[in-house]
Amino acid sequence: MALTFEVTSTCQYPIRMEPPRRSSTSRAAPERPLVGDTTSDDGFVEEYLRAGGPNLCEISEYAYPFPKTTARDGSTFTCKGYCFDDVRAIGKKWNIGIINISFIGRKAYPNKFVVPIPTLSVGARWEVSSKGRWLEAAREIYHSLQENGIDSISVEIVDRRLEMGPSISPCKPTDAIYPLWGAVAEKILTSVDTSGFRSLGCHRIGYETSAEDCSPTIFLTLYRKCRREWQEVKQGIRNVLDEFKLSTVDVMIRKDNPIPYTYSTERYDQCWDEEDNINHGKHISIDNCSQPVTLGDSVSAHNSTKHGTFGGWLELKNPTSGVWEPVGITCAHCIFTPEHQSKLPMFAGWKHNNGLAEIDSPSLLDVQAGIREVEEAISCHKKLHLIQYVEQAKADGDAIRPADEGKWRKVKSHVDDLEAQKEILQFYRDSQAYSFGRAFSADFWELRARTTRDITEIDWALVRPSGGRAIGSNKLSELSDNVLFAEAGIPESKLQLICGDRLYKIGRKTGLTHGVYNGLKTAVFDDKENNSETWMHTITGFRDRVADFGDSGALFFTRTGDVAGMCTGGSVRGGLVYFTHIHDLVDDIKQVTGAKGIRLKQD
Numbered sequence: 001m002a003l004t005f006e007v008t009s010t011c012q013y014p015i016r017m018e019p020p021r022r023s024s025t026s027r028a029a030p031e032r033p034l035v036g037d038t039t040s041d042d043g044f045v046e047e048y049l050r051a052g053g054p055n056l057c058e059i060s061e062y063a064y065p066f067p068k069t070t071a072r073d074g075s076t077f078t079c080k081g082y083c084f085d086d087v088r089a090i091g092k093k094w095n096i097g098i099i100n101i102s103f104i105g106r107k108a109y110p111n112k113f114v115v116p117i118p119t120l121s122v123g124a125r126w127e128v129s130s131k132g133r134w135l136e137a138a139r140e141i142y143h144s145l146q147e148n149g150i151d152s153i154s155v156e157i158v159d160r161r162l163e164m165g166p167s168i169s170p171c172k173p174t175d176a177i178y179p180l181w182g183a184v185a186e187k188i189l190t191s192v193d194t195s196g197f198r199s200l201g202c203h204r205i206g207y208e209t210s211a212e213d214c215s216p217t218i219f220l221t222l223y224r225k226c227r228r229e230w231q232e233v234k235q236g237i238r239n240v241l242d243e244f245k246l247s248t249v250d251v252m253i254r255k256d257n258p259i260p261y262t263y264s265t266e267r268y269d270q271c272w273d274e275e276d277n278i279n280h281g282k283h284i285s286i287d288n289c290s291q292p293v294t295l296g297d298s299v300s301a302h303n304s305t306k307h308g309t310f311g312g313w314l315e316l317k318n319p320t321s322g323v324w325e326p327v328g329i330t331c332a333h334c335i336f337t338p339e340h341q342s343k344l345p346m347f348a349g350w351k352h353n354n355g356l357a358e359i360d361s362p363s364l365l366d367v368q369a370g371i372r373e374v375e376e377a378i379s380c381h382k383k384l385h386l387i388q389y390v391e392q393a394k395a396d397g398d399a400i401r402p403a404d405e406g407k408w409r410k411v412k413s414h415v416d417d418l419e420a421q422k423e424i425l426q427f428y429r430d431s432q433a434y435s436f437g438r439a440f441s442a443d444f445w446e447l448r449a450r451t452t453r454d455i456t457e458i459d460w461a462l463v464r465p466s467g468g469r470a471i472g473s474n475k476l477s478e479l480s481d482n483v484l485f486a487e488a489g490i491p492e493s494k495l496q497l498i499c500g501d502r503l504y505k506i507g508r509k510t511g512l513t514h515g516v517y518n519g520l521k522t523a524v525f526d527d528k529e530n531n532s533e534t535w536m537h538t539i540t541g542f543r544d545r546v547a548d549f550g551d552s553g554a555l556f557f558t559r560t561g562d563v564a565g566m567c568t569g570g571s572v573r574g575g576l577v578y579f580t581h582i583h584d585l586v587d588d589i590k591q592v593t594g595a596k597g598i599r600l601k602q603d
Contacts, residue, residue, distance in 0.1 A: 044139055049126045049207060051134035052156035053142070057106035057117045058255065063163065064105035064116045086144045087122060094137040096130070096157065099123040106154070108255070109224070119154045120145065126159035161207040166252070168219075168540045168575050169204045169211035170499050170518035177202060177216050177249050178499075181520045184244055188218075189533065192236040194525065196226035198256075200533075201522030203540060203576070205252055211542060217250040221571070224255045260333050260552050260569045284362050284370035284434075286424050292472030293328065293361045293436060296506035299463070299553065300363035301335045302435060307363035308334025309508040309553040311566055312474045314462070314490075316589075317597035326471045326601055327462040328361075330553035331568055332442045335359055335461050359463045361436040367429045374422045381415050437466040441593050457524070457534045457580060458588050459568050473603045488561040489600045490582060495562055497581075503539055503564050507551030515539035515546035515577060517564075524578060536578040537565060546570070546577045563600060 043054025050056075084101045091098040100123040105116025120141065124134075134157045142155045171178050181202050188200065199221045206214030218237055222230075230253055241249050293299075293310055300307035308331055315324040335357060381387065390408040393400050400408075428434065442461035465471060476488050499519030506512050518540055523533040539546055539556070547554065547567055556564040556579055563582045570577035586598050 042139070044135060044142075046131065046135040049159040049162040050156055051130075052138040052154060052158075055117060055154050056156060057119065057154070058108035059162065062107045062110050063121070064107060066103040067105045067116045067118050086148075087120075087141055090137050090140045090144065091122065091124070093140075094133040096122075096124050096133060096137055099125065099160075103153075106156075117154055118152065119156055122155070122157045123160055124157055126161075159207075164207075164543060165575070166205045166207055167211065167214060167543045169214065169542050170516055170540055171202055171204055171216050171520055173499055173519065175204075175216045175248075177244075177246050178520065180244055180246070184218075184240060184246070185523060187240045187243070188237055189523065191240060192233055194533075196223050196228050197221075197525045197533075198223055199522055199524045201518075201538060201576075202249075202520050203518060203538075205250075215250045216248065217252050220251070220253045221256045222253065226255070256571050260331070284367045284425065284428075285373075286421050289362070289367075289370075289425065289428050289433070292470040293465070294472045295474045295476070296508060296511070296554065297361055298363040298366045298508045298550070299328070299330045299334055299359060299361040299436070300365070301337070302358035302360050303364050303432075304335075304360070305365065306334075307360075307365050307508065307550060309506075309551050309567070310361055311553045311555040313472060313601035315599050315601050316462075316593060316595040319594045319596050322596070324597075324599070327440050327464055329555070329566070330461055330463065331459045331566065332461040333459055333568075334553050335439060335463070336442065356438040356440075358438055359436045360434050361463075362434050364429070364434060367425065367434050371422060371425045371429065374418055374425065378415055378418045378422070381411055381418070384411065387411055435467060436469055437464045440464045441589070443588055443592050456584050457536060457568060457578075458584065459580065460566065460585055460589065462589070462593070471601075474601060476603055488557060488563065489602075490586060490598060491562045495558075495564065495582060497537070497558075497564060501564075502559055503556040504559075505547070505551070505554040505556045505567060507547055507554040507567065509548040509550035510545060513541070513544070513546050515541045515544075522576075522578065536568070537581055539577045539579065541575045541577075543575065545575060 045051065045053055045056060047059075050059075087101050088098060102121050104119055104121050106119045106121075107114050107116050122138075122141070124130075126134075138155045138157050141157075145151075145153060145155070171181075173179075177184060185200060185202075194200075197220065199219075201219045203217060203219055204211055204214040205217040205219055208214050218241070220233070220237070234251055234253060237251050241247070241251075295310065295312040297310045298307040299310040311329040311331075313326055314329050315326050317324055386404060386407055390400055390404055440462040443458050474488075497517050497519070499517060501517040502514050503517055504512065504514045516539065518538045520538075521535040522538045524536050525533045547570055551567055552569060554567045556567065558564050565579040565581045566585060567577060567579050589595065589598060
């Protein structure tokens with residue numbers, strides 16, 4: 001099942017927050033964000049943690065430099081000369097404790113092809129008593145801008161917690177919905193039209209500083225291109241919750257498409273605005289370009305413009321000879337195009353056909369990034385004032401102070417070293433020494449088990465080195481300081497993950513991170529006409545990013561050293577990650593390859 005990140009214009013139904021109808025504790029629960037279609041006639045809206053208008057940016061919000069042109073008609077305008085004292089006076093009138101004021105650009109998600117919405121942003125701390133006051137204050141600020149000749153701009157009064165996004169943590173077994181989630185989810189899927197759904201899960205979600213203060217919440221994510229009216233969906237979910245007497249459970253609807261965590265330079269729909277979204281610590285240099293491939297390195301199809309993570313080295317027991325043979329593992333979507341994925345499983349067992357895909361590790365992207373890094377360092381050194389001064393003096397025959405001459409020689413020597421490094425890396429690239437080998441076996445499909453909720457995604461590929469490339473190490477010592485094991489491995493007996501278990505991974509993009517296992521699976525929908533769902537295990541990071549673009553294929557480990565599964569994708573912000581359970585992977589690999597045993601290669 002392909003998980004894609006769709007890019008379209010802003011949804012015609014603005015996102016808004018509504019007052020809560022539920023409370024999960026004796027304390028008053030904060031209002032929860034929902035998708036709705038109601039707004040005032042003048043385009044101003046009031047939401048939890050935000051009020052303003054017109055044309056407010058869709059949540060989630062990202063801040064950018066103030067644009068020089070409007071997002072609507074492309075006309076240029078300036079905000080110079082506008083006095084923030086007017087804003088402060090309006091804030092004082094409405095008893096708003098203003099923290100900061102700025103002209104910024106707003107985007108709902110970080111796509112460099114989307115023009116930011118010009119916005120006057122007023123930061124403040126939201127309180128229950130803020131309701132009504134923020135909305136009227138935003139209107140007054142907007143009229144003040146117009147009176148000063150500043151048009152085509154939105155005004156927002158916002159609590160900065162909204163920019164951080166909601167925290168996501170696992171539900172607890174003691175939560176009322178925990179033992180009922182399977183039945184609740186099935187009821188929602190059978191009684192509510194799922195068109196436009198991308199995922200449906202249940203977590204503790206909120207804008208509080210502690211997970212304890214966040215309520216259990218049905219979390220529904222949508223395609224960004226959706227044009228449905230969501231009030232009916234929201235009410236349908238609430239009706240199901242009422243049927244199960246779950247009055248303490250909230251509902252959150254967001255446009256935050258689940259995506260495969262492969263980094264790509266071609267797919268603009270998943271390109272961040274930053275020029276380089278790759279972990280600089282993994283750029284290829286002369287120190288690591290000749291090293292054997294190891295856990296956490298990049299892997300890709302040959303000369304591809306996208307890459308994922310080399311999960312690690314496994315050993316398969318040959319069904320004929322009984323010999324343990326080393327292979328690497330990653331996600332199939334990291335090294336196969338969608339066209340190839342539709343034909344998987346491509347080959348089974350040790351009988352190969354002529355369609356073995358050529359694999360790179362490190363990826364060409366990493367090699368080119370390493371070259372650019374050296375080129376940038378050379379350019380920076382050559383632009384130093386001292387270097388330009390001394391070289392000009394030498395060209396003119398002028399006298400140079402000995403101290404300046406000495407500094408120049410040191411810098412020039414360093415530049416010469418960098419030039420030599422650049423030549424080595426360019427030769428490494430031009431000779432395609434980064435070519436790793438070929439795919440050994442792969443599978444990409446939906447594994448259907450005994451019940452509907454057992455349907456899970458299978459997405460794996462095994463790779464083998466060739467052309468003299470050495471078998472690498474898993475370097476599990478990098479994990480040893482963070483987990484409590486002496487020897488990692490694939491558990492022989494059924495691994496029972498428990499809600500709250502901490503899981504670790506080393507990914508190409510984010511390196512070593514950890515998250516917490518949510519005992520409740522999430523339904524992830526495909527983009528086909530039938531919009532069928534698979535059920536994925538999830539890891540949450542509260543407000544920390546567990547994984548990001550480029551981390552698909554990374555293996556997750558428990559604190560005791562067991563391989564728990566493999567990362568396949570997650571939410572845009574990286575705080576909710578999907579993975580396939582290790583036993584689903586092992587069972588399918590054995591079925592496809594015929595291997596009599598699978599184990600993690602030890603260092």
